[in-house]
Amino acid sequence: MTEPHEARLIKLKKIQEMGIDPWGHRFPERQYVSEVRQRAGEVKYQLESGEQIDLPDLDAARAAGQPIDYRAWKAEQPPGEEVGPQVRVAGRIVLQRGQGKIKFITLRDWTGDIQIMIGKAQVGDRDFELSKLFDLGDWIGVEGRLGRTNTGELTVFAERLHFLGKTLEPPPEKHAGLQDPELRQRQRYLDLTYNRGVMDVFRARTKIVQSIRDTLNRRGYCEVEGPTLHTVAGGAAARPFKTYHNALDMPLVLRIALELHLKRLLVGGMERVYELGRVYRNEGISPRHNPEFTMLEAYEAFGDYKVMMELTEQIIVDALETLGRGYQVVWNDQTIDFTPPFQRRTYDELFAEATGLAPDDVQGIAEYARQIGLEPQGKHPDVVKSEVFEAKVEDSLQGPIFVIDYPASICPLTKRKPDNPAVAERFELFVQGMEIANAYTELNDPILQEELFRTQLEGQAEEDSMAKMDHDFILALRNGMPPAGGLGIGIDRLVMLLTGSRNIRDVILFPLLRPPQSAQEQTEAASVEPQESTPAKAT
């Protein structure tokens, strides 16, 4: 009885016995599969006179489902032979078809697939013996001539084989791929290699992030790295992860936002500054929430929220262009039109449309809240209004739409409108019911800021509030922060929209999961003592 992984160990040993290192070495001057494919036109049919003639368009015919019989085509030509360039490719074996003294392999690198033909007569006995020891998933390098098989498939006709890396575990099922969502996340490496489109999504993510940096750098922004260990979880309304520094004997939290340190840099004269980084929120997990996620925050001195609105549009439009996409994106069977300018509607307008209530009808809003199952009792009217807005308006915003001018009392870090202190100069961008961006004209008045930090809105737990006292931040503001616009964008959600992904875990390489049961037992066995936040005073 030979189980798949045992068979692989046996082959590993046989490869070693042939004097070949099963873990490989560098393989210089290799060409990507995509590059090799671009050279398909160099494959010609050479007559005995030396004249070379082009092949018929075999790829187009195959793509159209009507493959040309290349063997028959060649038979019609004057005597001659196929010629093609020498190539060097490397990748993983994803399919193999043995056929007596020849063997076909589908080789995959991260640019695509290409077929390899290994003939005993062409590669010699030693390499052919080696090829019999190939398993699905192994890494190999191939030198050979690019050409066409009888059916017209572009193929590397191997002349020399290199073994680059053994795989000891069997790969997923070869047609269905890896379906189990848990395994796809735990073993992302298998998902990336064997499931169509996964690599594309993550490479698109990289392109989007690069595009965002390009857009900001072009506008004269400076990228910085703030601290991730904070003493106060400020800048957003979320529960933090708690941790502990032993040497300083000090409790710490992981940052929930980038905001307060970037504003300190505005005080320091970094007039255009941004950070693209991970933040951590100790909240629930859902298809739109992961405990750690990537945020962009950008601050521009002498700007305001309207400047940030334009910047937001620019960032998204540039990202779409970088992806080589138009402004129309299909997501969840719906078409989203990112053609700028995006729609702009005020908070109160949308609120009135959805509820039929006047935005200042405190009694009516409380009554409405009760009707839809919310509890208005003991809460500030703006908190109730905000809860109603979230329940009745946000989910229905297909967008892209900027919701502008929020109730000031729920925006403790935002400057108020000069002509109406009850309204804050803030916008949020919604697309498909998801909040993608959040921005405001930054509050730079240290006296008002301190007051807002002190005043806890009724009905809000301190942890749930954006207004957490941060004396060090107030001190910074007292040193003079220029008026500025600030912007935050949830990168993961933006990537979801631009790649058609419906679950945030499809755009995060390693989303948080509980450890698998076997590992959990090991962990428990290893750590009998609970090790949570144990101060190192004893040592």
Next chain:
RNA sequence: GAGGGUGUAGCUCAGUCGGUAGAGCAUCGGACUUUUAAUCCGUGGGUCCGGGGUUCGAGUCCCCGCACCCUCACCA
């Protein structure tokens, strides 16, 4: 945190009314020099998520637990 769903071979999945655990792919042995998910012949492979219970008998029914997925809540 609440409700619903899923968990069977390495992978993808069947499994009827409670009655001997199944298929395809992969593996292993054999044939095959132009295949395309190659094909053909043959072979091995199971903690039916874990633990209890009911029963002569449990993959199947009941209870408890675990993981993942979905919806809702908190949140971006």
